[in-house]
Structures are given as structure tokens and as C-alpha cells.
Amino acid sequence: MSDQKLKPRLPRGLVDRGPAEIAATRRMLEKIQAVYERYGFEPVETPAIEFTDALGKFLPDQDRPNEGVFSFQDDDEQWLSLRYDLTAPLARYVAENFDALPKPYRSYRAGYVFRNEKPGPGRFRQFMQFDADTVGSATMAADAEICMMAADTMEALGIPRGSYVVKVNNRKVLDGLLESIKLTGPDNELKRLTVLRAMDKFDRLGRGGVQQLLGEGRKDESGDFTRGAGLNAAAIETVLSVFANVPASENKLAHIQARLKDSETGQRGLQELEEIWSLVNASGYGDGRVVIDPSVVRGLEYYTGPVYEIELTFQVQGGQDGTPRFGSVGGGGRYDGLVSRFRPEPVPATGFSIGVSRLQAALSYLGKLESTADLGPVVVTVLDRARIADYQRFVARLRADGIRAELYLGSGKMAAQFKYADRRNSPCVIIQGSDEQQRGEVQIKDLIEGARAAGAIASNQQWRESRPAQFAVPEASLVEAVREILARHGAR
RNA sequence: GCAGCUGUAGCUCAGUUGGUUAGAGCGCCUGACUGUGGAUCAGGAGGUCGGUGGUUCGAGUCCACCCAGCUGUACCA
Numbered sequence: 001m002s003d004q005k006l007k008p009r010l011p012r013g014l015v016d017r018g019p020a021e022i023a024a025t026r027r028m029l030e031k032i033q034a035v036y037e038r039y040g041f042e043p044v045e046t047p048a049i050e051f052t053d054a055l056g057k058f059l060p061d062q063d064r065p066n067e068g069v070f071s072f073q074d075d076d077e078q079w080l081s082l083r084y085d086l087t088a089p090l091a092r093y094v095a096e097n098f099d100a101l102p103k104p105y106r107s108y109r110a111g112y113v114f115r116n117e118k119p120g121p122g123r124f125r126q127f128m129q130f131d132a133d134t135v136g137s138a139t140m141a142a143d144a145e146i147c148m149m150a151a152d153t154m155e156a157l158g159i160p161r162g163s164y165v166v167k168v169n170n171r172k173v174l175d176g177l178l179e180s181i182k183l184t185g186p187d188n189e190l191k192r193l194t195v196l197r198a199m200d201k202f203d204r205l206g207r208g209g210v211q212q213l214l215g216e217g218r219k220d221e222s223g224d225f226t227r228g229a230g231l232n233a234a235a236i237e238t239v240l241s242v243f244a245n246v247p248a249s250e251n252k253l254a255h256i257q258a259r260l261k262d263s264e265t266g267q268r269g270l271q272e273l274e275e276i277w278s279l280v281n282a283s284g285y286g287d288g289r290v291v292i293d294p295s296v297v298r299g300l301e302y303y304t305g306p307v308y309e310i311e312l313t314f315q316v317q318g319g320q321d322g323t324p325r326f327g328s329v330g331g332g333g334r335y336d337g338l339v340s341r342f343r344p345e346p347v348p349a350t351g352f353s354i355g356v357s358r359l360q361a362a363l364s365y366l367g368k369l370e371s372t373a374d375l376g377p378v379v380v381t382v383l384d385r386a387r388i389a390d391y392q393r394f395v396a397r398l399r400a401d402g403i404r405a406e407l408y409l410g411s412g413k414m415a416a417q418f419k420y421a422d423r424r425n426s427p428c429v430i431i432q433g434s435d436e437q438q439r440g441e442v443q444i445k446d447l448i449e450g451a452r453a454a455g456a457i458a459s460n461q462q463w464r465e466s467r468p469a470q471f472a473v474p475e476a477s478l479v480e481a482v483r484e485i486l487a488r489h490g491a492r
Numbered sequence: 493g494c495a496g497c498u499g500u501a502g503c504u505c506a507g508u509u510g511g512u513u514a515g516a517g518c519g520c521c522u523g524a525c526u527g528u529g530g531a532u533c534a535g536g537a538g539g540u541c542g543g544u545g546g547u548u549c550g551a552g553u554c555c556a557c558c559c560a561g562c563u564g565u566a567c568c569a
Binding site: 118219 | 494495524564565566
């Protein structure tokens with residue numbers, strides 16, 4: 001077919017966003033930003049594109065970028081990539097502007113990041129993160145503060161205390177654990193990865209699933225088989241001990257301490273955890289907002305010490321199987337090696353990101369999000385096409401007074417104009433035909449009030465004759481009357 | 493990537509053991525209403541049944557392959 005039309009469509013994992021979602025995102029961003037500002041962080045923004053090597057994302061032993069990142073070659077053949085998080089670009093920025101920045105350097109930024117991975121519910125290939133970092137401070141106080149800020153942010157977003165938890169662990173504890181089951185040396189590199197990955201799946205697969213993955217392997221619902229790490233029973237028991245149902249954070253520390261006796265790395269990790277815990281506790285956040293959880297793994301690359309994860313703990317009502325799981329909505333950790341890739345001196349850093357898109361998807365699914373679009377503009381209708389100049393003058397007066405307003409620019413008759421205004425979520429329309437003009441008046445119809453009245457009216461004739469929520473005011477009072485309607489409906 | 497399931501109108505779906513011009517609800521457009529949203533009523537537009545090939549007198553229906561979507565799993569720096 002030569003006259004075949006192009007089919008409008010989006011690649012998977014990408015979404016269009018309408019006014020209601022945009023408004024909801026904006027409200028979220030404002031709340032997050034307010035918390036970060038209060039903690040003394042300042043904004044900085046970097047571009048969406050970086051050199052691939054600056055992101056550190058070449059495949060090992062190959063000159064091709066990792067498939068998980070969107071990459072392309074510049075005119076000069078250099079590889080460029082879309083950022084896949086906001087941390088790596090920040091490290092590049094700090095390294096590049098090192099001498100000009102105050103240290104420790106505390107900054108935040110929001111922006112879209114891109115990952116070429118399989119999308120799912122609340123998982124997109126383009127999504128927004130809100131990130132905050134402290135660069136140039138090695139003290140655990142920086143990490144403790146990040147955790148407390150994460151908790152404050154959740155509450156600022158309207159998530160009640162007890163409906164979220166900030167979990168803290170330390171990569172050194174995990175390394176120590178692997179040491180204690182003798183998974184050391186380069187030969188065991190792959191096994192170590194397999195063990196950590198298995199642990200990371202605890203919330204999804206449960207203890208049994210993780211146990212299978214640590215041992216022989218596991219068959220999923222579709223019958224597909226995943227090979228396990230092949231550990232012996234004693235080693236499996238040691239690894240699973242971190243999932244023990246020990247209620248208090250102090251006890252968790254004690255519980256795991258015994259298993260790490262032989263590992264110096266593990267002991268150091270425990271010390272760091274204890275330090276964070278005492279700082280968090282001193283500020284009162286140890287009441288369940290921030291907890292120690294030795295099972296938190298997080299991504300596998302650049303974290304060097306403490307790692308954090310923000311999790312929603314909502315009980316999803318209707319609790320059958322079909323309900324999606326919204327686990328982690330944010331996380332982060334200490335990445336002491338990332339900036340020093342560019343610098344001669346060591347530059348410790350720690351930070352965390354909130355997955356704004358995912359959190360929004362979760363909140364909206366759970367009905368915890370006010371997802372109403374903002375009110376639309378006041379629409380001035382066109383009854384007499386010869387008098388467009390007059391109508392435009394009404395519009396100009398409203399705008400001059402700071403009120404969103406527009407002239408109906410379509411070609412429809414009255415009914416179409418009302419439908420248009422309705423769809424635009426307009427608070428009211430302005431009408432002036434020859435009758436009103438002679439009396440020096442305009443009709444104002446409150447669409448929101450009118451919609452409410454519609455329920456009680458049976459016939460169309462009655463509806464039209466009663467003209468619900470409609471009234472006349474002198475032309476001179478136009479702005480004032482519209483203001484009243486806006487105020488009544490809580491317009492911002 | 494691997495596995496399972498599903499592809500019929502913009503959306504949600506019906507379509508008997510293969511049998512004439514492929515249906516419904518919702519939505520959309522127009523009108524009833526020379527100047528009023530909703531409701532109602534009447535009319536209208538919109539589909540080469542995901543694609544290609546095959547079996548058959550005949551395929552939305554059966555078969556093969558491909559494509560897309562969903563779910564699980566792997567990977568996710």
C-alpha cells in the first residue's frame with residue numbers, strides 16, 4: 001500500500017504524560033526540594049548526555065558500551081551515552097569543578113535518566129530521579145544525615161510514618177559474610193555475584209526462593225530454571241542468617257556480629273553500621289523510620305560502604321495475587337571511588353536518589369496521590385463572530401489581572417464551546433450575546449457548580465431553562481466576579 | 493535472552509464443531525436544541541480480524557513461521 005499512513009506509537013517503556021500527571025509530579029518535586037533545601041543542599045544540573053567512559057559504562061574487555069545504556073557515536077567517533085543515573089554525572093561534575101566547589105560539597109538535582117532494560121509496572125526506560133549527595137566527607141554523619149533526610153522526604157510527600165522504612169546496610173558487612181563462608185579470591189568472583197544477587201531477591205522470592213538460588217537452583221512459575229550458586233548447607237545457613245527475623249536494629253547487629261568474627265572487613269562494616277545507628281538514634285529516627293537491615297544489597301558496582309534503600313510498606317488492599325509489588329522507591333550509598341577516578345586525591349562521597357516516577361506510579365496505584373489536574377483557563381465564548389474584538393477585550397482584562405483566560409478559537413456553536421470549556425477543566429465561561437450587551441452585562445457560568453447541579457435535573461429542557469450556576473454581572477465587575485468563582489473552587 | 497499466555501473498532505470484549513455483506517457496550521462526530529456542559533433519543537464515522545505463508549470448495553476460527561503486548565525469570569552498572 002503506497003498511501004499507508006505512518007502509525008503513531010511509542011517505543012515500549014516510554015510514556016506520554018498529561019496535565020494531571022505533570023501537576024502531580026510538580027507537586028512532588030516541590031516537596032522533595034523543600035526538604036533538601038532545608039538540609040542545606042544546593043541545586044546543580046548536568047546534561048542528559050555524557051561521554052560513555054565518564055559514566056564508566058563500557059563492557060568489560062570490550063570497546064562497546066554496556067547494553068543497558070543508550071549510546072551512540074559522535075562525529076569524532078567518541079562514544080556518548082544518555083545518563084542512567086544522576087550520581088555518575090555528579091561525580092564527573094565535581095571532579096571537573098573541584099577547585100571551585102566548597103568541600104564538603106552538598107548538592108541536589110532532579111532529572112530524567114534512561115535505562116535500556118525491560119520495563120514493567122512502575123518501571124520505565126525514561127524515568128525521573130531526585131538525587132542528593134555530599135561529596136568530600138568521609139564521616140558516617142554524612143550517611144546518617146542522608147538516611148534521616150530520606151525519611152523526612154517520605155513524610156513531606158504525605159507518606160505516613162510506618163508506611164515506609166529506610167533500611168541501612170554496609171557493603172563491607174556483605175563482603176565479610178562472603179569471606180566467612182570462604183568465598184574469596186578471583187576464582188569465586190562469579191559465585192560471589194550469584195550469592196549477592198540471590199540475596200537481593202529476598203523480598204520477591206522469600207527465604208525459600210533465596211535458599212534454592214544459593215544451592216542448586218530454582219524453577220520459576222513458567223517452568224524456566226535458574227542455576228544457583230551451589231553453596232553447601234552450612235554456607236547457605238550462614239548467608240540466610242542475615243534474614244533472621246530479629247526485631248530491633250541493635251539485635252540485628254549483635255546477631256550478625258557472631259558470624260563475622262573472622263573477617264576484618266566485616267568488623268569494619270559493622271562498626272560503620274553501629275556508628276550510623278547511634279547517630280540516627282540520637283536524633284530520634286531510630287523509632288522505625290530508619291532501621292538496620294543486613295540483607296540490603298543494592299546495585300553491585302560503585303558502592304563502597306553504607307548502602308540505603310527506601311521501601312514502601314503499604315498493605316495493599318484487595319490483597320490477592322494480582323497486586324503489583326512496589327518495593328524500593330529510592331536508595332543510595334557511599335561511593336568513595338567514583339570521583340577519584342578523575343582525581344589524584346581520594347574523594348569520599350555519599351548520596352541517594354528517589355525514583356520519582358516509580359514512587360508516583362506506586363502512590364497513584366495505591367490511591368495516595370492527589371491526581372487532579374489544575375483548573376483550566378476561563379473561556380470567553382463567541383456568540384457573535386463579528387464581535388470577536390470585544391470578546392478578546394474581556395480575555396485581555398482577565399489576563400491583565402493575572403487570571404488564566406482564553407478566547408474560544410474553534411468554529412463550534414454554543415454547545416460545542418461549552419463542551420470544550422468542560423474538557424479544559426475551566427472553572428467558568430463568559431457569555432455575552434446581544435441581550436447582555438444592550439444591558440451592559442456579561443453572563444458568567446460556574447461550570448463546576450453547574451456540574452454539581454446537573455445531577456438533580458431530569459430533562460434537558462429543564463436543564464436549559466434553569467441555567468444552573470449562571471448569573472449576570474455588569475461588564476465592569478467581570479474580573480471581580482470571576483475572582484470570586486476561582487476563590488470558591490480553591491484555584492491556585 | 494529464556495519460558496508461558498494473549499493479539500477482533502479509539503477502549504473493554506463477543507463471535508457456536510471452519511460456512512453468506514464481522515457484532516455489542518463505552519468513547520467519538522452530527523442532530524433533536526435559531527444562544528447553554530449532564531441525561532435521553534435518533535443518526536453517523538471507524539475493522540484488509542497483528543503479519544506472512546499453508547491446509548480447505550470456503551479461515552476471525554485449523555497449522556507453521558514472524559511481529560507485538562502481558563506475566564514470570566535472567567540481566568539491571
